[in-house]
Amino acid sequence: MTEPKQDRSRQTxxxxxxxxxxxxxxxxxxxxxxxxxxxEAGISRGAVQHHFPTREDLVVAALEHMFAARIxxxxxxxxxxxxxxxRVRAVVAQLVELVGGDLFRAALQVWTAxxxxxxxxxxxxPLERRFGKEAHARAVRLLGVDxxxxxxxxxxxxxxxxxxxLALADVLTDDSRxxxxxxxxxxxxxxxxxxxx
Amino acid sequence: MTEPKQDRSRQTxxxxxxxxxxxxxxxxxxxxxxxxxxxEAGISRGAVQHHFPTREDLVVAALEHMFAARIxxxxxxxxxxxxxxxRVRAVVAQLVELVGGDLFRAALQVWTAxxxxxxxxxxxxPLERRFGKEAHARAVRLLGVDxxxxxxxxxxxxxxxxxxxLALADVLTDDSRxxxxxxxxxxxxxxxxxxxx
Numbered sequence: 045m046t047e048p049k050q051d052r053s054r055q056t057x058x059x060x061x062x063x064x065x066x067x068x069x070x071x072x073x074x075x076x077x078x079x080x081x082x083x084e085a086g087i088s089r090g091a092v093q094h095h096f097p098t099r100e101d102l103v104v105a106a107l108e109h110m111f112a113a114r115i116x117x118x119x120x121x122x123x124x125x126x127x128x129x130x131r132v133r134a135v136v137a138q139l140v141e142l143v144g145g146d147l148f149r150a151a152l153q154v155w156t157a158x159x160x161x162x163x164x165x166x167x168x169x170p171l172e173r174r175f176g177k178e179a180h181a182r183a184v185r186l187l188g189v190d191x192x193x194x195x196x197x198x199x200x201x202x203x204x205x206x207x208x209x210l211a212l213a214d215v216l217t218d219d220s221r222x223x224x225x226x227x228x229x230x231x232x233x234x235x236x237x238x239x240x241x
Numbered sequence: 242m243t244e245p246k247q248d249r250s251r252q253t254x255x256x257x258x259x260x261x262x263x264x265x266x267x268x269x270x271x272x273x274x275x276x277x278x279x280x281e282a283g284i285s286r287g288a289v290q291h292h293f294p295t296r297e298d299l300v301v302a303a304l305e306h307m308f309a310a311r312i313x314x315x316x317x318x319x320x321x322x323x324x325x326x327x328r329v330r331a332v333v334a335q336l337v338e339l340v341g342g343d344l345f346r347a348a349l350q351v352w353t354a355x356x357x358x359x360x361x362x363x364x365x366x367p368l369e370r371r372f373g374k375e376a377h378a379r380a381v382r383l384l385g386v387d388x389x390x391x392x393x394x395x396x397x398x399x400x401x402x403x404x405x406x407l408a409l410a411d412v413l414t415d416d417s418r419x420x421x422x423x424x425x426x427x428x429x430x431x432x433x434x435x436x437x438x
Contacts, residue, residue, distance in 0.1 A: 067355075071357055072354065072356040072357035073353070073355070074270070074271050074354075074357060075357055083349055129390055152353055153356065155349075156269065156270070156349055156350055156353040156412075157269065158412075158413065159266075159268070159346070159350065159412075160268055160269035160272055161392060169414055170412065179417070194320065194422070195426060198422050198423050198425075198426035199426050199427075199430070201419070202403060202427045203425045204425055205403055205406035205407050205410060205423060206402055206403045208406035209401075209402035209404065209406030209407070209408075209409070210402050211406075212352070212405050212406070213405065214354075215352055215353075215355075216352060216355065216365065216366055218368060222398070225391070225395050226398055226399045226402060228397055229392060229395035229399055230396075230399045233396070233430045233433075233434050234430075237430050
């Protein structure tokens with residue numbers, strides 16, 4: 045009889061985390077309260093507080109959940125299966141997509157809130173660093189380059205920084221058309237620099 | 242007798258705008274209330290409300306003030322006075338510095354708040370667009386390139402997107418050492434692509 049109860053508890057917890065990330069993305073940091081998350085998830089405030097006694101507990105768990113999802117997305121990136129410049133374009137487009145999107149919007153809310161909350165910053169910095177490392181390693185593997193070369197490492201990092209800048213531009217306006225031209229222009233330079241044409 | 246009074250009023254207004262931007266940068270969006278800005282500026286709440294009846298009025302005026310300062314900084318960028326690759330490196334470093342810094346931190350607070358506030362977004366988007374255009378035009382002039390060529394235009398835009406991504410990375414941790422390596426690596430590729438070596 046305990047198994048199904050544990051399952052239900054796990055499912056409730058999972059739903060709370062997913063809802064917290066969704067509320068962060070759509071409503072922003074300030075609006076992300078235990079009360080709103082409880083209402084959106086259709087769970088009583090008391091039940092939420094059983095899982096997460098404070099707003100901070102809930103947000104930190106949601107952050108960890110979100111970064112686990114981002115890292116799983118990195119691992120799930122398929123081999124784009126082209127070669128030469130076409131392959132580099134495909135990999136850069138994948139990375140830009142991976143860094144941006146809804147999880148970026150949720151992360152942005154949290155980054156911005158770290159200004160007023162150093163304890164939150166201490167939680168976010170290692171998560172963000174781990175995501176950056178995984179994305180970097182994946183890019184290196186997909187491109188088949190050797191990042192022990194410092195120049196190669198910098199160009200891969202620059203590509204991830206570009207992806208972050210494009211994701212930020214997309215927060216204000218739908219930037220998809222402009223972005224795809226920039227991805228191609230950048231990828232072509234990267235292919236030349238990495239001798240992958 | 243009216244002149245000095247107008248001057249004082251202008252100075253008060255100016256001080257309120259500067260203080261609002263500083264409070265946004267250091268304390269974040271949520272903390273930026275009329276009460277806190279009044280306290281930090283050493284001005285009574287009533288006097289603040291004489292200039293700016295609502296928090297929204299104050300924030301919108303501060304935004305316009307901040308973007309005017311960012312655009313003035315674009316116009317003030319000196320000619321770096323080198324040539325070839327060295328010049329490209331200097332220009333890219335200038336652009337990265339220009340896009341980042343305290344005004345970026347303040348702008349980030351506002352961008353993030355636009356998620357919960359479409360009216361604020363309607364104010365920010367044209368300001369941000371104008372800043373982007375000015376920075377782009379300045380980069381084109383300093384590099385001496387012709388951005389009627391779409392490829393040139395995309396590479397300049399990519400450089401500004403990279404600058405934004407680097408600015409965001411710097412919000413979480415002091416990223417200055419890593420950043421300077423990335424600036425150089427990208428600038429060298431840009432110089433090759435634009436035939437400026």
